[in-house]
Every structure is written in C-alpha cells, then in structure tokens.
Amino acid sequence: MCSRYFSPCCRSxxxxxxxxxxxxxxxxxxxxxxVNCAGEMTGLTTTIRGINTLTAFWPTCIGCTGRNRSFSxxxxxxxxxxxxxxxxIDGQSLFEETSDSLxxxxxxxxxxxxxxxxxxxxxDIRSQRFDRTFELLSNQIDRxxxxxxxxxxxxxxxxxLFDLATRREQLQRVSSKFSQFLDGGRHFSDKHASAFIRRCxxxxxxxxxxxxxxxxxxHRMDLTATGARRLLYAFHEEGTLSDVVTVAALFxxxxxxxxxxxxxxxxxxxxxxxxxxxxxGSEPARTVAAALLHPFEQLLSQTPPxxxxxxxxxxxxxxETEWMKxxxxxxxxxxxxxxxxxxxxxxxCMNSGFExxx
Numbered sequence: 451m452c453s454r455y456f457s458p459c460c461r462s463x464x465x466x467x468x469x470x471x472x473x474x475x476x477x478x479x480x481x482x483x484x485v486n487c488a489g490e491m492t493g494l495t496t497t498i499r500g501i502n503t504l505t506a507f508w509p510t511c512i513g514c515t516g517r518n519r520s521f522s523x524x525x526x527x528x529x530x531x532x533x534x535x536x537x538x539i540d541g542q543s544l545f546e547e548t549s550d551s552l553x554x555x556x557x558x559x560x561x562x563x564x565x566x567x568x569x570x571x572x573x574d575i576r577s578q579r580f581d582r583t584f585e586l587l588s589n590q591i592d593r594x595x596x597x598x599x600x601x602x603x604x605x606x607x608x609x610x611l612f613d614l615a616t617r618r619e620q621l622q623r624v625s626s627k628f629s630q631f632l633d634g635g636r637h638f639s640d641k642h643a644s645a646f647i648r649r650c651x652x653x654x655x656x657x658x659x660x661x662x663x664x665x666x667x668x669h670r671m672d673l674t675a676t677g678a679r680r681l682l683y684a685f686h687e688e689g690t691l692s693d694v695v696t697v698a699a700l701f702x703x704x705x706x707x708x709x710x711x712x713x714x715x716x717x718x719x720x721x722x723x724x725x726x727x728x729x730x731g732s733e734p735a736r737t738v739a740a741a742l743l744h745p746f747e748q749l750l751s752q753t754p755p756x757x758x759x760x761x762x763x764x765x766x767x768x769x770e771t772e773w774m775k776x777x778x779x780x781x782x783x784x785x786x787x788x789x790x791x792x793x794x795x796x797x798x799c800m801n802s803g804f805e806x807x808x
Contacts, residue, residue, distance in 0.1 A: 573616065580614040584623060587611065591630050603631065608638070609645045618655040621646075625662055628669045638671045647677040656684035660693065663700060673704040675712070676770070682718040683773040691726040691735055694719060710745045713753050714770050717777035720746055724784035747794045755801040775804055782806070 590603050608624070615621045625646075628638075643663075650659035659681060663673045678701060685693040698709055698719055709715050723739035726732050756771045778799050785792040799806060 576614060576616060580611065580616075580620060583607065583611055583614065584620075588627060591627060591634065603636070605639065605642065608642055612645050612649040615649060615653065618653060618658060621650060621653065621655065621658055625658065625669070628662070628671065632670050640672065640674045643671050643674055644677050644680075646671070647680050651680055651684040654688065656681055656689065657693070660685075660696060663704075664696070666703065673700055673706065675706050678704075678706055679712075679714050679718070679770055679773065682715055683777075686718045686722050686773075686777065691722050691732070694722040710742065710749070713746070713749050714774045714777070716742060716746045716749065717774055717781060721777040721781045721784065724781060724788070728784050728787050750794060750798045753798075755798060755803075775799075775802070779804060779806070 587603055587607055611624050612621070615624065632638075646662070647656075647659045650656050662669045662671060663681075678697060681697045682694060685697060698715070701707070701709060701715075709719060720739050720742050723735040723742075727736035727739060756774055778795060782792050782795060782799065785795070796806065
C-alpha cells in the first residue's frame with residue numbers, strides 16, 4: 451500500500467522511503483501520524499533519544515485519485531518541548547473528506563476554529579500593551595509633577611494609546627490624564643486633537659470627544675476644522691440633533707470658520723435638522739434648516755462639484771467629500787418628503803457624480 455500512494459520520485463531517495471515505511475504503521479499508544487489514501491500527511495511527531503521533534507512533511511504526493519494536494523493550510527498543537535508526557539499533535543484537516551481516507555475522521559481530535567482563538571489572542575496582547583503603556587505614562591506624569599524630571603512623555607505616546615484603545619473605557623482612562631499632563635507645562639497639538647476625535651468616532655463614542663472639547667479650560671485641546679466636521683458627521687450618523695447643535699456651538703468658541711461658509715459642516719447641520727423635523731415635527735429644527743438652506747445653496751454655487759471615488763482606499767483619503775455626499779443625499783430625501791424645492795442641490799449632486807434616487 452505504501453508504494454501505491456507514494457510518489458515515484460520519492461522512492462529513489464532511501465531516507466524518504468524509510469520514513470514513509472515507518473509512517474504506514476499506526477501506533478495507537480502515541481498517535482504518531484495521520485495519513486490518508488491520497489498521500490496527505492498532516493504531520494509527524496517523533497521521539498528521538500528523549501527529545502521531542504516536530505517534523506512537518508510538505509511534499510505533494512500524487513495518489514490514486516490523481517490530484518496534487520498542498521499542506522500549507524494545516525495547523526498543529528504540540529505539547530511542551532522536553533516534557534515527560536508523550537508528544538501529541540491535534541490536527542484539524544482542511545481537506546475535504548473522502549470515503550477512502552485512512553484513518554477515519556473519528557480518529558482525529560478536532561480543534562476549535564483557530565480564527566476566534568487568534569482574534570482573542572490579538573485582543574489580549576493589545577489590551578496588555580495598552581495597560582503597560584498607560585501605566586508607564588501615568589508613572590512618568592506623576593514623577594514630572596512632583597519634581598523636574600529629565601525624561602518627558604513623548605507626544606506620540608498619546609496617539610499610540612489612542613490607537614491601542616479598543617473600548618470607550620480605555621479612552622476615558624487616557625483622557626483623565628490630560629489635565630495632569632498639561633499641568634506639567636506641556637501642550638497638545640492639532641495632531642493629538644484630530645487623532646483623539648478620530649478614535650472616538652471609530653469606537654462609536656463621539657460623546658466622549660464632545661465632553662472633552664466642551665470643557666476647553668480643563669483639557670486645553672484645540673478643536674480643528676477637520677475634527678469639528680468629523681464630530682458633526684459622527685453625530686449626524688448616530689447621535690441626536692442636540693449633539694449636532696452642541697458641536698455647531700463650538701465653532702465660535704474655537705475661532706473656526708462660520709458654518710455658513712463651510713459647505714460640509716453646513717450640509718451636515720441642515721441634514722440633521724431636516725431629519726429631526728420630519729421625524730418628530732420639531733418646529734425649531736425646521737426653522738434652523740430653513741434659515742440655513744438659502745445660504746447653503748449660494749455656497750454650493752461657488753463650490754466646484756465633488757467627485758467621490760467608490761474605492762474604499764480612496765474613500766478613506768477623501769473622507770470629507772464622502773460626508774458631503776451622504777449629507778446632501780439625505781437632505782434631498784428630507785426636502786422631497788416636505789415637498790420643498792431642491793433643484794439647485796440636485797443639480798450640484800448630479801454634477802458631482804452622486805447616485806440619486808428617482
């Protein structure tokens with residue numbers, strides 16, 4: 451049976467032939483190997499002079515089915531090196547089962563899917579890295595406050611912590627250290643503000659960013675125009691109208707351009723007001739939208755049409771254009787529900803290449 455399923459090119463090599471002869475005998479006490487009729491070898495664990503050795507066999511053997519098979523997708527679980535327990539391999543084959551497979555699939559010990567395990571492991575490593583970095587940052591800030599220390603916290607450490615955070619609670623822990631960092635005579639740049647808002651938006655907790663920027667005297671982190679637009683977009687998608695209005699009120703506080711001069715911010719605010727007016731019948735929301743609609747149409751006449759690529763990579767690079775697209779399209783839907791004229795906005799969207807509903 452060995453010669454039937456082993457590639458002729460391997461028979462000429464005495465070492466391969468000897469290994470294959472040994473593998474064809476099933477040792478029930480150690481589960482030494484797993485081989486099937488097509489010549490598929492999942493792995494071999496041998497014990498040589500008390501040393502556990504994992505031998506991964508990767509030939510492509512042509513069996514009786516006439517198919518070439520690859521073994522690059524196999525996974526192994528090997529017990530500790532040099533233990534007294536007999537070495538074992540728990541394999542989960544990724545090949546399709548055939549009726550002539552030897553041994554039967556019941557002989558194998560199936561493993562749980564490795565993908566969730568890998569994801570959990572990555573999350574644990576990331577969480578541990580966050581905790582370790584946050585502890586080092588906290589200790590360094592405390593030392594700097596008590597006495598002048600030559601080592602200072604790098605500004606990139608904050609951005610690194612923002613990216614490591616995977617939950618709102620972690621971002622809250624980081625933001626709780628802002629005041630102590632500033633009390634040591636340091637300051638945050640626009641890059642820190644943009645990174646913090648971006649991460650809050652990605653973790654679906656823009657309310658945390660709004661809390662930080664609403665208290666400028668405590669956190670002393672300046673809001674940029676791009677960050678304000680991102681906050682508006684986050685609340686436009688998931689928040690309430692009150693949150694959108696609160697962000698709009700921050701524009702004069704941080705000396706940002708007026709909403710009526712910024713097409714993206716103006717579109718997001720009008721879209722949120724129209725949606726609230728149509729869903730709840732809010733008259734204040736309808737009044738704000740009506741007051742901004744005419745200046746917005748004039749602003750569009752001075753704004754060149756936007757071309758929004760649909761490739762995900764380019765959408766990330768042209769995020770503000772995508773926000774403009776979503777806001778104007780929702781605005782058209784809301785105006786259509788209210789029976790209002792939106793010909794200018796529709797023409798601008800058509801010239802921009804936006805896909806309009808009939």
